Amino acid sequence: MGEQMIRFIRFDSTGAVAEETARRISAAARRAIALRGRFLCVLAGGRTPLTAYDRLVHQPEDWAHWHLFLGDERCLAPDDPERNSRAIASALTERVPIPSVNLHWIPAEAGAESAARRYDALIATQMPFDLILLGMGEDGHTASLFPGHETPADVRAAPVHEAPKPPPDRVTLTPLALAAAPERLILVTGAGKREALAAWRRGADLPVARVAALGRTDVLMDPDAAGD
Structure with missing residues (x-):
């Protein structure tokens, strides 16, 4: 595994990135359900992922067999609009018939340590x-894996404190969990991501680069992020 497993793919617009993301999620779901009767997908927050989820709402998916997880969550009240789970509910899960027992959200309102322990035990099964x-963030972080922060190697979910952007307390999946899939999609859109994306492609040791190197990863970029 390594650079040969990472593909950087440029699209004509942010909307095209969202459209392709929705198409790929749908295709992965149909493959997984055909093979083993269920689809397990880790979702991200952020504007472009949420736009992709909005597109999925209008597709005839086998929603009863979807199981959704989170790459990270902020330690806020469950109904706080800054929670990833709350944003995803508004964009997707409140609009389609995914059973509530299939929504495996991080219980971050319990505090970072407790939530991380509980989520680690859940996803292990x-x-x-x-x-x-x-x-990907403007500093090259992904999920809540930030530059300069140590991440334990022996757990699947970890608490995060003193995050460089609010809120400071979070829970994140670790590389041990983020390696556990045949494919990863990393969405990079907006001019604010251009510098970090360029540094990554030059070989900078960023959290997103380390996660992408875990296995087959496609990076879907819009023109503002990709630059020239």
Whole structure:
């Protein structure tokens, strides 16, 4: 595994990135359900992923067999609009008939340590995933794996404190969990991501680069992020 497993794919617009993301999620779901009767997908928050989820709402999916997980979550109240689970509910899960027992959200309102322990135990019984969807921050972070932060190697979910962007307390999947899928999609859109994306492609040791190198990963970019 390594660079040969990572493909950087440029699209004509942010909307095209979202459209392709929805298409790939749908295709992965149909493959997984045909093979083993269920689809396990790790979702990301962020504007472009949410746009992709909105497109999925209008497709005839086998929703009863979808199981959804989160790459990270913020330690906020469950109904806080800054929670990834809340944003995904508004964009997708409140609009389609996915059974509530199939929504495996991080209980981050319990505090980072407790939530991480509980989520680690949960996903240990579910992995491997079929597809992992991630974004990238302007500093090259992905999920809540931030530059300069140590991540334990022996757990699947870890608490995060003193995150460089609010809120400071979070829970994130670790590389041990993010490696547990045959494919990862990383969405990189917007001019604010251009510098970090360029640094990554030059070989900078960023969290997103380390996660992408875990296995087959496609990076879907819009023109603003990709630059020239």
